[in-house]
Amino acid sequence: MPATLWLRRVDRGGGPIYLAILRALEAAIADGELQAGEQLPPQRAVAAALGVDFTTVTRAYAAARARGLVEGAVGRGTYVAGRAAEDEAGLVDLSMNLPPPPKGLNLGKLLKETAGAVLDRTDPQALMAYHPPGGSLAQRAAGAVWLAPGQGEVSPDRVVVTPGAQAALAAILAMLARRGDAVIVEPLTFPGVRSVAALLGLRLVACPVDDEGFDPESLARLCAEHAPRAIYCIPTHQNPTAATMGEGRRREIAAVARAAKVPIIEDDAYGRLPSTPLPAIAAFAPELVWRLATTAKALSPGLRIAYVAAPDLAAAQRLAEALRATTLMPAPLGAAIVTAWIREGTADKVLAAVRAEAVERQALARQILPAAQGSPEAIHIWLDTPDHWPGERLRDTAQSRGLSLVTADAFATTPGTRAGLRISLGGPTKQSVLAQALRGVAAILSGEPAGRMVV
Template identity: 40%
Template sequence: MSQYAYLAQWKEEINRGPGAVYLTIADALALSIRKGDLREGDRLPPQRTIAEYLGANLTTVTRAFAEARRRGLIDATVGRGTFVRVGAGESHWRHTGPAVVDLTMNLPPIPQDPPLQRIIQSDIAAILKQQDLNTLMSYRVTGGTLEERQLGAKWIAPVIGHRRTDEILVAPGAQSALAAIVSTHTQPGDVIVTDRIAYPGIRTIAAQLDLILVGVDSDKDGMMPGQLDQICAEHHPRLLYCIPTIHNPTTATMPLQRRMDILKIAQHHHLHIIEDDPYSLLMDSPLPALASLDHGRVSYVATLAKTLSPGLRTAYIALPSADMTRRVAAAIRAIALTNAGLLSALTERWMQTEQAHTILHAIRKELRVRQAIARKVLGEEHCMNPDGPHVWLKLPDWWGSADFVAYARRRGLALVPSTVFTISGEPPQRARIALGSAPDVASLEESLHGVLSVLQHKRSPGFADIV
């Protein structure tokens, strides 16, 4: 226990303190921070270890940690442990506001109006009353029922236009949809061309299927057509994977002319395109999807995970033909079989009653507020889209991406480094901040101020060995 010498002082405080033990522990923790025995970013021992050393009940230590979090002294994240918070020794952190949150997951914020929890409870109760439980809890039709596919076609119509139902599939999430489409078009050793800074999910699929990824550089308008043309001539890829609207992570959105240029190159090289479109419906007036501009060349995937909730486990796929629909449906069956019955029933109900659009409008509004807060706190020099769920943070010269994120993590802030997104070459000096996972705008703003303080910190030369 020598590495936890400050615990001896905590024990003394408990022995001579007449007050509640949990408050004494929280006070002792605060004192250790003020004295410098504990520094910002230090990991605390497990609660059970502390309880054993202090001779206290585990519940008492848990209560003490809850009090310390309430005071803004510590932050706990499942799987990482409990850390002393950035600025815990400064008075401005000592308040009852929410703790710094994990900023890694690109989730839509849970709206307060309409009240999502109450809606889910009410709608699930109605579904259980109206539908047969055996059917709800059994296996579903792979690719969705006719009604589900019709509703899916209507949901994505503002972006891709009208589609026949036999060209639409419902999948249990975008990742399984993408994997199914890729597996349908490729064999081991084939090349997929994508952005050099790309969504990590395509890397996972390529690794699993033994495919080669080749990256194309981007500018403010997205993938650069000239370089794409050169790479296609050199590598003869089977597929092009791209996110044309609010790219993850760069936030770039291809203007119409860039979309036409990309399609022209794909046509010249007989290249099939997978268009991953998680974010278009977050915009009031989205640009036409590639799938609407070249019906026969593009397989289109839109997930509800980014526009409503990942908890629905639903993505809609639009394919060039009924034959391709059958082939991709067979791949989905092999990978994930089918969607979950109860979640499918909830999604279908929301689509039928227009509740999905009500929730979508609330999420759009909330994300715009959060983007405005991010711009106010962090400044204008970072890549942002006012309708998007994330920020592509530009780092100062003294920060590499991995070091910056490691340093932020030591201070209780979880971000994603550019190394996670980099297909080839040097990772840019960037990190991604997800704005949707914070429970409310107050905790988001507090977290972003924490990011700003780390951003402005000039690391010492000795920090290079922190990973």
């Protein structure tokens, strides 16, 4: 229901009425009475409630939109705009890999509607109680639907629902490896796997890569030399390099793992972003692959739900027990929201809207940074950087100019890896802010570090 209590703040004491409406709206947002995503009453309803002309309210709403207080479109209504993170922190964040705001959808409104529906049809006491580790049958069935593109039909018995990809990754590695064991990874990889390896005392062995990912011959050699307990990779929109393995390469990697009898942890965080997903590695070696697919990079990181397709029923049960010992269970309300979204088709709508926004942001990035690497549907790009811009100097310079950047050293698993930036395109709430930030990156890289002597 549209929020109306804020109208009592309208003070007719002096000046134009449209400005009084604008000030009341601004004060209600500043005081927290109106939250981001809340729907405002239609303009005609406000005019009737206040006894003013419709054009007066139209003028007030237009002024609020110009100030960034509200957003909306014909037919969708008017909503309180979310305050951009860059406005709150003073930095434009290009370092955190977030999905962009879904184009044409109000995520806050969707969350409110689904949460309300879940609470209306569920006993709150049951919802807030402890739930079985690994998820209920309904949640696992929804996970099987989420995993199906790229892998085909997956039995819900093999699906484990987890409170985010990091928790799943930690539990899987704790099951497969012991202190001192080797895990093969890409030279630049997800920082989360580095953190887990450090916690568990695992050795990360970097495998040479090309534009598609692991070199199969090098992978086979390293498997023979190091007897690894697992192979970890990100085959689609690799983090951070944005490389994607073709189908042929995925088949080769699966064949190498099968010959060496080494399980693969396939981190498919970005696998749902392409409009036509490639077959997962799990499709070629389901008995060896732990496929991990989070909703964080495709829908929203705040939902904290990820699904694992385990190699078999026994493996799924072991993972559920491992999660019981660490994170116990996903937050029930978040799991219920994602389950409802998948079952009702809302997840596909949000995914399509995220993808549409990502495509526009990728085009923007290519225009401003032509050397950037990444798929047209990815939420991040990779940019090689010149040798005269060391990572720490680059980050400090960017921060002094209002930009938060992450450089290659955050992802490196071995010395001497390529220098570069992973630039996340989803953090800024507006494309105009992103464009300005990308121009700032281009300006920095076209210059010289302060204090560097050029001869």
